[in-house]
Structures are given as structure tokens and as C-alpha cells.
Amino acid sequence: MKPEVETTVPRVELRPKDAAAGQWLEVAMGPHHPSTHGVFRMDVVLDGERIVQLKPVFGYLHRNHEKLGEGMSYLASIPYTDRLDYFCSLTNNWAYTLAVEKLAGLTVPERAEYIRIITAELTRLQNHACLAGFLLQDLGATGTPLMYAFREREKILDLFEALTGARMMCNYMRFGGCRCDLPEDWVPRAKKVVAETPRFIDEFENLLATNEILLARTQGVGALPAALAVNAGITGPMLRASGVNYDLRKVDRYGLYDRFAFKVPLGAHGDTYDRYFVRMLEMRESVKILEQALATIPDGPIIDPKTRLRGFRPKGGEAYGRIEAPKGELGFYLISDGGPNPYRYRIRPPSLINLTVLEDLCRGHTVADAVAILGSVDIVLGEVDR
Amino acid sequence: MMDAGLKSELQKQGVFTTTLESLYNWGRRNSIWPLQFGLACCAIEMIATTMARYDLARFGAEVFRPSPRQADLMIVAGTVTKKMAPQVVRLYNQMAEPKYVIAMGACAISGGPFKQGYNVLKGIDRFIPVDVHIPGCPPRPEALIHAFMTLQQQIAAQELTGPRRPRHLQPELPSEFPVPRYGDHDLVPPKNPDRWTAPAISRSNS
Numbered sequence: 001m002k003p004e005v006e007t008t009v010p011r012v013e014l015r016p017k018d019a020a021a022g023q024w025l026e027v028a029m030g031p032h033h034p035s036t037h038g039v040f041r042m043d044v045v046l047d048g049e050r051i052v053q054l055k056p057v058f059g060y061l062h063r064n065h066e067k068l069g070e071g072m073s074y075l076a077s078i079p080y081t082d083r084l085d086y087f088c089s090l091t092n093n094w095a096y097t098l099a100v101e102k103l104a105g106l107t108v109p110e111r112a113e114y115i116r117i118i119t120a121e122l123t124r125l126q127n128h129a130c131l132a133g134f135l136l137q138d139l140g141a142t143g144t145p146l147m148y149a150f151r152e153r154e155k156i157l158d159l160f161e162a163l164t165g166a167r168m169m170c171n172y173m174r175f176g177g178c179r180c181d182l183p184e185d186w187v188p189r190a191k192k193v194v195a196e197t198p199r200f201i202d203e204f205e206n207l208l209a210t211n212e213i214l215l216a217r218t219q220g221v222g223a224l225p226a227a228l229a230v231n232a233g234i235t236g237p238m239l240r241a242s243g244v245n246y247d248l249r250k251v252d253r254y255g256l257y258d259r260f261a262f263k264v265p266l267g268a269h270g271d272t273y274d275r276y277f278v279r280m281l282e283m284r285e286s287v288k289i290l291e292q293a294l295a296t297i298p299d300g301p302i303i304d305p306k307t308r309l310r311g312f313r314p315k316g317g318e319a320y321g322r323i324e325a326p327k328g329e330l331g332f333y334l335i336s337d338g339g340p341n342p343y344r345y346r347i348r349p350p351s352l353i354n355l356t357v358l359e360d361l362c363r364g365h366t367v368a369d370a371v372a373i374l375g376s377v378d379i380v381l382g383e384v385d386r
Numbered sequence: 387m388m389d390a391g392l393k394s395e396l397q398k399q400g401v402f403t404t405t406l407e408s409l410y411n412w413g414r415r416n417s418i419w420p421l422q423f424g425l426a427c428c429a430i431e432m433i434a435t436t437m438a439r440y441d442l443a444r445f446g447a448e449v450f451r452p453s454p455r456q457a458d459l460m461i462v463a464g465t466v467t468k469k470m471a472p473q474v475v476r477l478y479n480q481m482a483e484p485k486y487v488i489a490m491g492a493c494a495i496s497g498g499p500f501k502q503g504y505n506v507l508k509g510i511d512r513f514i515p516v517d518v519h520i521p522g523c524p525p526r527p528e529a530l531i532h533a534f535m536t537l538q539q540q541i542a543a544q545e546l547t548g549p550r551r552p553r554h555l556q557p558e559l560p561s562e563f564p565v566p567r568y569g570d571h572d573l574v575p576p577k578n579p580d581r582w583t584a585p586a587i588s589r590s591n592s
């Protein structure tokens with residue numbers, strides 16, 4: 001176990017004569033690699049086992065999302081947003097509908113806002129649980145943490161399935177509200193799942209938070225200084241792990257988040273362990289929001305009756321809608337020319353922008369640490385490549 | 387083949403009889419090791435299938451191998467883009483015979499919702515042979531288990547001799563396929579003409 005936490009990334013001197021003498025080794029990790037979370041490639045240059053350079057290569061899952069979005073109606077893009085960050089389809093829906101609502105000036109009924117908050121926080125719970133599972137899988141804890149995380153995820157997916165009809169690709173939110181109302185026994189079921197979640201987090205922390213291997217592998221590894229994080233545009237738990245207090249739920253106060261009491265967990269060192277632990281703490285805060293929201297959800301309509309979903313033509317203009325997705329600031333930028341399709345449809349993906357500092361995080365560390373650092377960045381290739 | 391009554395009578399006496407063929411297929415179909423290889427959304431459902439609730443281990447297929455040399459089955463789980471297609475074909479070529487392919491999800495079958503895109507391959511069967519197609523976007527874990535069971539039935543129906551031999555006992559069948567190149571505008575070639583031709587649409591002139 002390392003005695004203390006390093007807060008700065010050690011720099012390795014570039015030695016061109018070694019490169020000339022053939023002492024540097026270039027290794028392509030990916031696109032088929034068990035630790036790259038999909039089809040992602042890291043071209044690393046190694047001096048022994050230390051990383052000298054790292055070049056992220058992506059585009060292996062470029063599915064023309066933005067171009068397709070310009071060719072179809074506003075309504076038809078919603079199922080495509082599900083497939084951006086395929087862990088968090090409901091938050092993707094919300095960011096997109098928020099942008100369209102800003103563009104067209106629609107209002108959302110109170111009950112729909114509550115449903116959006118509940119589903120978004122459930123999404124955050126299962127995303128963070130899975131992230132911890134995958135990170136530990138990459139560190140060598142084959143199976144068990146991931147099994148526990150997916151056990152919890154299945155409970156939440158059952159709720160999504162009862163509500164929307166689909167496990168992963170929910171396609172649930174609409175401009176001005178939601179597609180359908182909650183089933184009769186949904187709120188009690190959700191309360192039960194939420195009430196069981198703290199026990200799962202406790203169990204997870206008992207297993208892992210003081211695990212010596214986890215501490216040795218993550219503390220002081222891949223520290224991200226706060227100044228670099230802000231300059232690089234990092235958002236989400238990764239930014240907060242570096243100690244910057246920036247959470248769009250508090251900053252923008254979109255939805256009805258200002259009605260609920262919750263805290264924003266912050267890290268002190270910005271290393272891999274902080275990035276892991278901030279997410280664990282965020283899950284506890286999400287549980288608080290869920291308990292409050294499920295207890296006070298009002299009755300009422302779930303969609304603005306004036307909304308026209310089909311033949312929807314907002315007047316010309318532009319809008320940017322953003323939310324605090326589990327991975328960071330997810331934004332949609334839409335330009336309308338008055339037609340049935342957006343003129344320009346642009347996504348600000350948190351995964352891609354959080355990935356830009358990967359070389360700074362990994363330089364000087366070993367290859368095995370690069371795997372851990374990548375796991376703690378929390379990328380989903382559907383969102384990186386779009 | 388042995389008479390069923392005699393076989394049952396022998397079993398009562400503690401004598402177990404079988405054919406080499408069924409023993410061979412029994413072993414092969416119950417230890418299919420998939421390649422640990424996810425492309426997109428479907429990969430998450432593939433992982434969920436291996437986890438506690440769906441438990442693919444019941445079918446002897448929980449050993450996901452990261453190396454194609456140790457894998458028997460490639461689950462093409464997700465959208466194959468034109469940049470990724472050469473790698474997918476190369477991985478298939480590196481697998482040892484007998485090898486099988488499940489095309490999981492609409493994207494792997496036909497390009498799915500992204501079919502109109504400029505960078506999406508419209509079905510992996512344009513380059514490599516696919517044994518089981520499983521539709522859905524993404525398919526549920528039960529559907530993937532169904533694909534596994536279908537593949538197991540296909541393996542059980544294979545014979546050691548004759549025309550229904552498995553592929554690795556038919557030396558004239560190719561076990562490697564040409565890897566396309568990621569060209570300037572499209573894959574070069576855009577499809578393997580020996581594997582796949584566009585379906586002919588017949589219209590009646592009434």
C-alpha cells in the first residue's frame with residue numbers, strides 16, 4: 001500500500017535517443033481488448049512498462065447519429081438518443097426533450113417533471129453501480145463486483161420495463177412531458193427498490209472501500225488537477241472528484257431539482273480512487289432524491305395537452321438543452337429553420353470530452369494503470385463516437 | 387443404431403451405450419466458449435446474460451475468452467461500422483475451427499436503425515457466415531439464450547460422416563475469408579460476393 005497520495009502526475013522525461021535505439025515500444029490496445037469498454041483503441045508508446053505517449057483512437061462506432069438526426073423529424077430522433085449512451089437512455093431522452101422544449105417554448109406538467117427526476121436518478125444509480133463493477137473487473141476482480149452491480153441493475157431495469165416496455169432502450173420522454181403514466185403499483189415497487197439500495201451500497205463499500213488491492217491500485221494513480229479539469233471542459237463526477245463544485249442540477253436548476261435536498265460530493269485528490277468513491281457517494285445522494293420524489297409525487301397530467309408530437313414544426317431559432325447525465329454534462333444543440341427536421345443537430349457528449357485528458361492522466365504510469373484510469377473515466381463508445 | 391428397448395434394458399443393468407457421434411456432439415455443444423467481444427448496445431445485454439439472473443453458465447458458455455484463438459463462438463453484438471468491419475473479419479479468421487457466429491441484434495443482421503448511415507455495414511453476413519440471427523434492438527437476454535439453444539441444436543444435428551459434417555471436417559470449405567480494406571469511400575470490396583449477393587426482387591407484371 002502506498003504511504004501517501006500523490007496529487008501531481010509525475011512526468012517522464014522524453015528521451016529521443018531511446019526511441020532511436022529502439023527502446024520504446026508502440027502497442028495498440030484495442031479495438032478488440034477486454035478492458036477498453038467497447039471498440040476503443042489506445043496507441044501507447046512504452047518505455048519499459050511506463051507510458052510515454054498515449055493516443056486515443058476512436059470512430060469504430062461512428063453511427064452517423066447527428067447526420068441521421070438532421071434527416072428525420074424531431075419525434076423520430078428520440079429512439080436514436082436512447083442508443084447514444086446505452087446505459088442511460090432516460091437521461092439522454094431528457095436532455096434532448098429539454099432542448100426541443102426550449103426551442104419550441106413548451107412547458108412540462110409537474111407530475112411529468114417528477115417522473116423525469118425519478119427515472120433519471122434511477123438511471124444514475126444503475127450507471128454508477130455498473131461503472132464500479134467494470135472498473136473492478138478491469139483491476140482483476142473478475143466477476144464478483146460486476147455480478148453484484150448487475151444484480152442491482154436488473155431490479156432497476158425491471159422498473160423501467162414496467163414503465164416503458166423496454167429494459168434498455170426506453171424511448172419514454174416526449175416534448176412537453178412523458179409518453180405514458182406510471183402503472184398502478186409502480187411507485188410502491190420503486191420505493192422498495194430504492195429502500196434496498198443503501199444496503200447494496202454498504203455491502204459494496206464493505207467489500208471494496210478499504211480493500212488493500214483497490215487502494216494500492218487506485219490511490220495516487222491518474223490524478224487530475226482541478227485547473228486542468230476545468231480547462232479541458234471535464235464535467236460530471238470526474239470534475240467533482242478533482243474538487244470542483246459544479247453540478248448542473250444545482251447550477252442550472254433544471255426540472256424541479258431545487259425542491260429536493262441533496263448534497264454534491266467532492267473529491268480531494270482527483271485520482272482514480274476519488275473518481276470511484278465520488279460515484280459511490282453520488283449514489284447515496286440519488287437515493288435521497290428518490291425517497292423525497294417518490295413520497296411527494298403529485299397527481300395530474302403527464303404531458304402538456306397543447307403539445308403536437310406529430311407534424312411538429314417549431315419556428316426558426318436555436319436552443320441548447322443540457323442536463324447532468326451520470327457521465328457529465330450532456331447537451332443537445334438544435335437549430336430549427338421552421339421545417340419538420342432540425343437544420344442542425346449537435347450533441348455535446350460528456351464521454352468524449354472527458355476522454356481528452358486521458359494522455360495527461362496516463363503519462364508516467366504503467367500499462368496496467370492505464371486500464372484502471374480508463375475504467376474510472378467512464379466512457380461509453382456509443383456516445384464517444386456517436 | 388441400437389434398438390431403443392435393448393438400450394433401456396442395458397441401462398437397467400448399469401451398461402451405458404452411446405455412439406461416438408453423439409458423445410462428440412454432446413461435448414462440443416455444451417462447452418461453447420464465446421469470444422469476449424462487444425461492439426455496442428447489444429454487448430451490455432450480452433454481459434447481462436452472463437450475470438446472475440440469466441446465468442449463461444447453465445449452457446456451458448460462461449467462459450468468455452478475450453483471445454480469438456481460444457474461442458469457439460463469435461457473438462457479433464452491436465453495430466458493425468465500416469471502420470470496425472475489417473477487424474471483425476480478422477478476428478473471425480483468427481478463431482480456430484470449428485467456429486460459429488451469432489449475429490445479435492438488428493445492427494449486426496442488417497444495419498438496423500442506422501442502416502441509412504454512411505458508415506454502417508448493412509449486415510455482417512456480407513463478409514462472414516452467420517449460423518444464428520437473433521433480432522431485437524437490443525435482443526433480451528432470453529433471446530440470446532434462445533440463440534444459444536438454437537446453436538446447440540444445430541451442433542447436435544451434425545454428423546461425423548456424410549454431407550452434414552461440421553465445417554472443420556470438410557476441408558474444401560474455407561475457414562478464412564478475405565479481410566476488406568477501409569477505403570476512401572467505402573469498404574473495399576463492399577461485400578464478399580462468394581458469401582452474399584443482394585436478394586433478387588421479383589415483380590409480377592399483372
